[in-house]
Amino acid sequence: MKNTYLIAILLLCCLISCTQQEKQSSEWKAKHVILIGIDAWGAYSMNKANIPNIRSLMANGSYNLKKRSVLPSSSAPNWASMYMGAGPELHGYCEWGSQIPDLPSRITNTDKIFPTIFSVLREAVPDAEIGNICEWNGIRYLVDTLSLNYDKHVFEAEKDSSATVRYAVNYIKERKPTFLNIVYDALDHTGHAVGHDTPGYYTKLEEIDGYIGEIIAAIKEAGIWDETIIIVTADHGGIKNNHGGRTMEEMETPFIISGPNIKSNFEMPESMMQFDIAPTIGYIFGLKSPQVWIGRPMTSAFK
Numbered sequence: 001m002k003n004t005y006l007i008a009i010l011l012l013c014c015l016i017s018c019t020q021q022e023k024q025s026s027e028w029k030a031k032h033v034i035l036i037g038i039d040a041w042g043a044y045s046m047n048k049a050n051i052p053n054i055r056s057l058m059a060n061g062s063y064n065l066k067k068r069s070v071l072p073s074s075s076a077p078n079w080a081s082m083y084m085g086a087g088p089e090l091h092g093y094c095e096w097g098s099q100i101p102d103l104p105s106r107i108t109n110t111d112k113i114f115p116t117i118f119s120v121l122r123e124a125v126p127d128a129e130i131g132n133i134c135e136w137n138g139i140r141y142l143v144d145t146l147s148l149n150y151d152k153h154v155f156e157a158e159k160d161s162s163a164t165v166r167y168a169v170n171y172i173k174e175r176k177p178t179f180l181n182i183v184y185d186a187l188d189h190t191g192h193a194v195g196h197d198t199p200g201y202y203t204k205l206e207e208i209d210g211y212i213g214e215i216i217a218a219i220k221e222a223g224i225w226d227e228t229i230i231i232v233t234a235d236h237g238g239i240k241n242n243h244g245g246r247t248m249e250e251m252e253t254p255f256i257i258s259g260p261n262i263k264s265n266f267e268m269p270e271s272m273m274q275f276d277i278a279p280t281i282g283y284i285f286g287l288k289s290p291q292v293w294i295g296r297p298m299t300s301a302f303k
């Protein structure tokens with residue numbers, strides 16, 4: 001008899017928990033978010049680049065081509081700001097390749113790192129499927145790997161540039177992630193080697209656009225297209241063979257967001273900063289931003 005009561009109570013708990021989760025995700029703007037970051041993709045390139053997949057996301061979504069990088073316009077400070085909802089003054093990652101904060105993070109979470117969109121989502125939704133696939137290992141110091149289900153540094157991408165998309169396609173189809181971060185690094189290498197705004201730069205950008213087409217196809221094949229918001233953006237741009245400085249070619253990068261509950265063909269008029277990305281993803285999942293975040297959700301993109 002005692003066992004019957006126990007089983008009944010367990011079933012009731014399970015039912016309540018399932019109902020809560022369903023209620024929670026029914027209030028989300030989308031059930032899945034795929035964030036695609038392209039290192040060193042300057043907004044200046046939008047006038048010339050032949051990037052049909054990115055342009056189709058713009059036509060079906062919202063965009064801001066004047067999103068500003070934090071200073072310096074270097075990689076780690078800007079990837080950190082993207083994931084951490086605040087600038088270097090607060091998260092402390094100040095140099096291009098910072099793996100630990102150069103000044104103390106204003107606060108840290110239980111994983112001993114400044115709160116990231118990955119950890120905030122994990123805390124609110126313990127059973128969320130969260131992944132990270134990156135070509136530059138430096139990203140792994142900024143995402144809070146302890147909050148991830150899947151964490152892949154594609155070390156072979158330097159020799160095999162299509163490796164990253166293969167991991168992304170497999171992961172999307174197999175796990176249908178709640179949140180997946182994919183970071184392309186190769187365009188930054190091209191910018192340093194042959195220069196920004198050169199034919200070689202556009203060739204590499206167009207190649208990455210092709211991979212984005214493959215990711216879109218995988219989302220459709222996984223049967224989650226109608227429930228997925230895709231974001232394509234960058235950490236910084238560049239000028240000549242470099243970045244890190246204060247020209248607008250280095251500091252302005254595109255932000256494109258497309259999917260359910262997002263306005264079509266809409267140019268977001270508001271000012272947008274690098275650290276507004278984490279709160280915007282948080283807004284999709286109904287997450288409360290940590291007090292230390294200073295970024296704002298870009299609500300004008302939403303219907």
Ligand SMILES: [Zn+2]
Nearest residue numbers: 039040075235
């Ligand atoms: Zn970079």
